Amino acid sequence: MADEQIILYRERQRFRQLWLWVVVLGVAAIFWVGFVYQVLMGGLYGNRPVPDVQLSILFVLVGLGLPYFFYSMSLTTEVQPGQVLVRFWPFHIKPVRIPLHLVRDYERVTYNPIGDYGGWGIRWGFKGKAYNMSGNEGVKLYFYNKGPLLIGSQNAGELFQAISEAKKAKV
Template identity: 70%
Template sequence: MASLPILFQEKQRFTQVWLWVVLLGVAAIFWVGFFYQLLSGNNFGRNPIVGVEAAVLFVLVGIGLPYFFYKMSLNTEVHPGQISIRFFPFHIKPVQIPLHLVRDYEKVTYNAIGEYGGWGIRWGFRGKAYNMSGNQGVQLHFYNRKPLLIGSQKPDELFEAISQAKNSKATTTE
């Protein structure tokens, strides 16, 4: 099986400082509580938990939550005739979008919170969005469904790659 050439590739992660401050602040509360109880033997809070429950919460929230957000990524690839989007860890396989289903596409500047309710895999009145940070991307308009926004830190390159991919034929042997 021959693979399609990659015309555009981008891997994005959450880079918002405010998000990391909140995540690490929440995790720090669990770190402090766990180690305070473990090292001093005193109770942390009015209704303390001990032993296994404290260790499980520390691992899940104190370590697991920041690690989960650190590993989360949006991978976008443009190939002749299709776009592949994978929002790790929610997509096991990439979502394939055949470009013959795309009626039109445009570079857009959008308000992630106002139009889609934030970042991630989002649904709004304007359709579906895959975005990690920023406010720019390419919006795809389909013949028979709502638009899809692909957020990008390189919207000009993504737009040009889609133009090139839509005008070329996919030639693979499977």
């Protein structure tokens, strides 16, 4: 088995914030109610109702598509000897490969997602770039030739240990 096939650490995260799901499902519910009331029951929904075909399309896109989109989002972090792979689905079709020989230093951090990076997701802030889904812990990588990168994790200690092992490993 080749060294790049060895997985020292793997974590898959999803959005777990209750407030986010309340907002997403609240917006979707507006379209569910409109669809049921106007298309299925034959009433007119709102002061300026749209045709049933348009409402049906909006129902599929927003009422079903928006919750599915947020449900399908995931952040997968994989540590292999000599590299870290980060994939934020559906925005990264292929994982972002971070060669560890380009990392000069790294540390386990506790951060403020909103204050430091402006929230969760793929974020750019004054403190660098971040990939995070939930929580406020992660590992921050410092590079020789570019700004720092934060990788959020629910198991920051294990991620830090795996990066230590992967950096020491001969590739």
